Every structure is written in structure tokens, then in C-alpha cells.
Amino acid sequence: MDNTIANSPVHLTMRAGPGQPEPSPQLQALYHGFERELLVPLWTGIGELMPQQPRSQAAPHVWRWERLLALAEQAGQLVPVGRGGERRAIALANPSLGGRPYATPTLWAAIQYLMPGEDAPEHRHTQHAFRFVVEGEGVWTVVNGDSVRMARGDFLPQAGWNWHAHLNAADRPMAWIDGLDIPFAYYTESQFFEFGRESLPPTERVTPLRSRSERLWGYPGLRPLSQVGALPGTPLLVYRWADTDRALDEQLALEAEGHAATLSPGHAAVRYTNPTTGADVLPTIRAEMHRLRPGAQTRSRREVGSAVFQVFDGRGTVHVGERSWAVQRGDLFVVPSWLPYAAQADAASRLDLFRFSDAPIFEALHAHRVREDGA
Ligand SMILES: [Fe+2]
Numbered sequence: 430m431d432n433t434i435a436n437s438p439v440h441l442t443m444r445a446g447p448g449q450p451e452p453s454p455q456l457q458a459l460y461h462g463f464e465r466e467l468l469v470p471l472w473t474g475i476g477e478l479m480p481q482q483p484r485s486q487a488a489p490h491v492w493r494w495e496r497l498l499a500l501a502e503q504a505g506q507l508v509p510v511g512r513g514g515e516r517r518a519i520a521l522a523n524p525s526l527g528g529r530p531y532a533t534p535t536l537w538a539a540i541q542y543l544m545p546g547e548d549a550p551e552h553r554h555t556q557h558a559f560r561f562v563v564e565g566e567g568v569w570t571v572v573n574g575d576s577v578r579m580a581r582g583d584f585l586p587q588a589g590w591n592w593h594a595h596l597n598a599a600d601r602p603m604a605w606i607d608g609l610d611i612p613f614a615y616y617t618e619s620q621f622f623e624f625g626r627e628s629l630p631p632t633e634r635v636t637p638l639r640s641r642s643e644r645l646w647g648y649p650g651l652r653p654l655s656q657v658g659a660l661p662g663t664p665l666l667v668y669r670w671a672d673t674d675r676a677l678d679e680q681l682a683l684e685a686e687g688h689a690a691t692l693s694p695g696h697a698a699v700r701y702t703n704p705t706t707g708a709d710v711l712p713t714i715r716a717e718m719h720r721l722r723p724g725a726q727t728r729s730r731r732e733v734g735s736a737v738f739q740v741f742d743g744r745g746t747v748h749v750g751e752r753s754w755a756v757q758r759g760d761l762f763v764v765p766s767w768l769p770y771a772a773q774a775d776a777a778s779r780l781d782l783f784r785f786s787d788a789p790i791f792e793a794l795h796a797h798r799v800r801e802d803g804a
Contacts, residue, residue, distance in 0.1 A: 588662020
């Protein structure tokens with residue numbers, strides 16, 4: 430049956446204006462014809478479809494760690510972890526993205542919570558993922574049978590389609606954040622998912638201090654000659670806080686000694702990289718740690734694509750678009766595409782910021798742009 434105007438999802442309105450046709454009964458009839466045949470002319474929607482610069486649907490927003498953690502603790506009492514639900518993960522929903530569990534149009538960010546003795550079941554998916562630990566320890570992530578210890582400040586990337594499970598070997602609950610490209614995979618209809626084994630065998634329910642991946646890959650600038658091919662995702666499954674912390678400290682120390690080492694005065698920063706390529710750790714996600722010495726500020730910056738930040742330590746103020754917030758340990762906030770972002774550490778406190786973004790997607794498409802204002 431032919432479409433009728435009444436059930437067409439296309440709705441066109443005549444509007445007088447520059448570049449627009451003069452409203453008339455004939456034009457109305459033409460627009461009804463478009464609606465019936467499911468057609469939309471460019472001239473009625475070019476401003477929204479092709480703006481002069483990115484106009485994100487996402488809003489700047491901050492989530493307070495204290496409140497997130499309190500709700501995750503409640504979920505720990507009420508919600509089981511098992512096959513089907515898979516994870517006790519609670520995602521940030523950007524207030525302008527219709528209540529969907531999307532921190533930004535491309536990125537998922539969730540707090541995950543595991544009770545003592547609990548396991549999260551094994552599965553794999555094509556979405557790329559990482560964990561970042563703002564506090565606590567006692568959980569191991571088991572990736573393809575390799576048990577990886579998680580502790581404060583550790584960053585654990587894991588490329589898509591690798592089997593993974595979690596086990597809490599401690600006598601306390603533990604929370605951390607998960608970052609994935611779930612919204613991007615959803616929009617692009619590119620996702621696959623498989624359930625793994627129902628439980629981990631005793632040989633994998635182990636809690637080594639160092640994972641196999643660290644024993645093979647965890648030495649700066651040294652590559653095992655048995656593994657010389659480039660991999661799309663990093664084979665190093667954890668980047669330890671002691672290394673990140675020292676790298677940032679040394680940048681600030683070098684700056685104080687008069688050497689070029691920081692991004693701008695008092696702003697040290699490192700990017701987590703894939704040791705087989707030197708590129709980002711995951712094909713769709715960039716991850717970095719930034720440190721501002723007390724009183725220092727970043728340059729104001731806008732960038733194509735979106736980012737999520739978590740305050741790892743310290744206190745400061747962040748500015749995103751028209752919004753500003755005082756932030757402290759654990760707080761999470763989002764920076765939508767092309768909105769200006771800047772941060773400043775309090776006078777009496779340094780500010781450590783973990784950041785992840787979708788920049789590798791746009792770089793791969795040659796669509797990435799950055800604009801930085803002066804210091
Ligand atoms: Fe997963």
C-alpha cells in the first residue's frame with residue numbers, strides 16, 4: 430500500500446527565508462508529495478545537517494564519584510552478577526542523549542562493582558574496552574586466561590574479541606570504571622558478542638603479582654623478538670600507576686630544570702601507547718593521564734570527537750563550553766565535540782586527570798581537528 434501523508438515520518442514545513450521557496454498552495458502540494466514518497470529536500474535542513482562546525486548533541490556534564498559509589502554499593506546488595514546481565518556495570522547517561530547509556534555519542538563509561546568472592550562471567554565482544562582504577566584493589570581481570578591484577582591508578586586496555594572475566598579475590602568490594610566504544614559500535618551496527626565459559630578453571634583463578642602480558646611486554650623500549658608484528662590493540666594488558674606517576678613527575682622536574690618536557694607550563698601529560706606500533710592502545714579509544722602542578726592551568730583546547738575525564742587525584746576547576754565545575758577525586762565529566770575545554774589545579778593541590786577519547790576514529794578517517802588557544 431502507498432504511504433499516506435498521515436503515516437509518513439517525514440514532516441516538512443514551508444518557511445519563508447533566504448534560499449527558501451515562496452510559500453504557496455503549490456509548494457504545499459509539492460511538500461506533501463515529498464512526505465508521501467519519503468523524500469526530504471536538502472534546502473529545508475541544510476543548516477542542521479551540515480553546520481559550519483561540529484554541533485554536538487551531547488551536553489557537558491559532571492558525575493560526582495561519591496554519589497556514584499554510594500549507588501554502586503546499593504547495587505552490590507541488590508543485584509546479582511551472572512550470566513545474562515554479565516556485569517554489575519552502571520553507565521553514565523549524558524543528559525542530552527535521550528536517557529541512553531552513552532556518556533558521549535561514541536563512548537560508554539560505567540562504574541563497575543564486584544563484591545568479595547564474586548566472579549563476573551567470561552565473554553567477548555568486538556567493542557574495545559579498558560578499565561581504570563581510581564581506588565581500591567583485589568580484583569583480577571582474566572584476559573584469555575591471563576590474570577591481571579588491578580590496583581589504584583592502573584590502566585587496563587583490552588582490544589575487542591578477547592575473552593575476559595573478573596574475579597574478586599579480596600575480602601572487600603571493589604569499584605572501577607569501564608570505558609568502551611559501545612555507542613559507536615551501536616550506531617555503526619558493527620558489533621558481535623559471545624558468551625564464554627560458565628566459570629574459570631582453578632588454573633585461571635589465580636592472583637599473580639605480574640600477569641603474563643607484563644612479563645612479556647612490560648619493559649620500556651624492549652620488544653620480544655618472538656613478537657615483531659604490528660597488532661591493532663596493545664598486547665600489554667596493564668599500565669601500572671608507578672610508571673605513569675614517575676613519567677609525569679619527571680616531566681615536571683625536567684621543566685623545573687629548564688628543559689622542554691611539558692605541554693605547557695606546569696602541565697605534564699602522557700598517552701598510553703601500543704608497544705607494537707607506538708599508536709593508541711585501542712583502535713577506537715585514546716587514553717591519557719594529565720598532571721597539573723598546584724595553581725597551573727591547561728591551554729584552552731577544542732577537538733573533533735568527544736572525551737570523558739576522571740579526576741584521579743587532587744582538586745581543581747574545569748571549564749567545558751559554558752560550564753565550570755570544582756572537581757575532586759573520582760569525579761567524571763564529559764567534553765563534547767568541539768566545545769572548548771580547560772582545567773586548573775587549585776593553588777594548594779595538584780590535579781591528576783585521566784582522560785579517554787574517540788580521537789583514533791577521527792584520525793583514521795582524516796577528520797580530526799584540534800584548535801588550541803594561547804596559554
Ligand atoms: Fe566485557
